[in-house]
Amino acid sequence: MDAEATRDFALRLMREVWIPFADDQVPRFYNRDVVGHHREQLLTYDDVIARLSSDHGRFSGSNYHIEDIIAAPDKFAIRFRFTATVNATGQPISTEVIYFYHLARSRIAEFWLLADFPFDYRAA
Incomplete structure (x- = not known):
């Protein structure tokens, strides 16, 4: 993938997977x-699906405001502000999130997540 194709992939990932919390779209991306890294967590493919499934019920009124995407062949970084309401408490959240992705075989092979909110990929 060249840098432009990588940037398009990043935008499709957000539109088709993360914004709608579409765990059924994970195999396409x-x-x-895949190996993921978030705080002490070492994450797997199944953890990504669990995170999306859990977030679908955990948050309402979610919004992703993409601040920046930096793309190169087979890797990209995306920075966005995530806002939502936590359904269990009714509390609003707002956090800046940064992901770094490496691609292999035209899909995500490894990623790192930096956020000041303790997203739990393994929450049920």
């Missing part, structure tokens, strides 16, 4: 052997 993530390699089955």
Whole structure:
């Protein structure tokens, strides 16, 4: 993938997977052997699906405001502000999120997440 194709991939990832919390779209974007890193968590493909499934019920009124995407062949970084309401408490949240992605075989092979909100990929 060249840088422009990588940027398009990043935008499609947000539109088709994260904004709608569409765990059924994960196979189109993530390699089955993906490795993720968030705080102490070492994450897997199944953890990404669990996160999306959990977030679908955990948050309402979610909004992703993309601040920046930096793309190169087979890697990109995306920075956005995520706002939503936590359904269990009714409390609003607002956090800046930064992901770094490496691609292999035209899908995500590895990623790192930096956020000041403790997103839990393994929450049920």
